[in-house]
Amino acid sequence: EMVNINELFNYLLDRFDMIIKSDDKPDKMYKINRKFTRKDLWVEIDTDRFTQVIDNLMNNAIKYSPDGGTITCSLYETRNNVVLSVKDQGLGIPRNSLSKIFDRFYRVDKARSRAQGGTGLGLAISKEVIQALGGKLWVESTEGKGSTFYIALPYEPMEEDLWDEN
Ligand code: ATP
Numbered sequence: 001e002m003v004n005i006n007e008l009f010n011y012l013l014d015r016f017d018m019i020i021k022s023d024d025k026p027d028k029m030y031k032i033n034r035k036f037t038r039k040d041l042w043v044e045i046d047t048d049r050f051t052q053v054i055d056n057l058m059n060n061a062i063k064y065s066p067d068g069g070t071i072t073c074s075l076y077e078t079r080n081n082v083v084l085s086v087k088d089q090g091l092g093i094p095r096n097s098l099s100k101i102f103d104r105f106y107r108v109d110k111a112r113s114r115a116q117g118g119t120g121l122g123l124a125i126s127k128e129v130i131q132a133l134g135g136k137l138w139v140e141s142t143e144g145k146g147s148t149f150y151i152a153l154p155y156e157p158m159e160e161d162l163w164d165e166n
C-alpha cells in the first residue's frame with residue numbers, strides 16, 4: 001500500500017518515546033531526536049513488515065547503548081530514494097563484524113549479547129524486508145562511538161510535486 005512515511009515513522013518513534021519515558025532507571029537516559037523533512041513522502045510498503053524493521057533498529061539502538069544517549073532519527077529524500085536513518089551513541093560495531101551483523105544468528109560478542117537477550121535474527125529479517133521492497137539497508141559504525149543504520153527506499157515523487165517545480 002502507499003504509506004505516508006513521515007506519519008508512520010513519527011508514530012513508531014512516539015511509541016518508543018513513551019517506553020523511554022516510563023523507564024525510570026536514572027543511569028539509562030535516552031533521548032530521541034528527530035530530523036525530518038517537512039515534505040510528506042509517500043512510499044509503497046507493507047506497514048506491518050516495515051514496523052518490524054524500525055522496531056528492531058530502535059530496540060538495537062537502545063539495547064547496545066548501555067550508557068543511554070541520544071538516538072537521532074532522520075528522514076529525507078534524495079533524487080530516487082527516501083532515506084531513513086537511526087543513529088546511536090552506543091557500543092559501536094568492530095570493523096571485522098560489520099559485514100556479518102546482517103547474517104542470521106550472528107551476534108557481536110556472544111557472551112555480552114546473551115545477557116542482553118535476542119536471537120540475532122533481527123537484522124537478517126530487516127534486510128530481507130527492505131530488499132524485497134527494492135531498497136537497501138546498511139550501517140556505518142565506529143567501535144566505542146556508535147552506529148548509524150540507513151534504509152533507502154525507492155521513491156518516485158508524486159506528479160503534483162513535479163508540477164510544483166515548474
Ligand atoms: P534480535 O534482533 O533477533 O532480538 P539481536 O539484536 O542480537 O537479536 P540483530 O538485530 O540481528 O540481532 O543484530 C545482530 C548483532 O549486531 C547484535 O547482536 C549486536 O551484536 C550487533 N548490533 C546490532 N545493532 C547494533 C547497534 N545499534 N550497536 C551495536 N551493535 C549492534
Ligand code: MG
Nearest residue numbers: 056060122123
Ligand atoms: Mg535486534
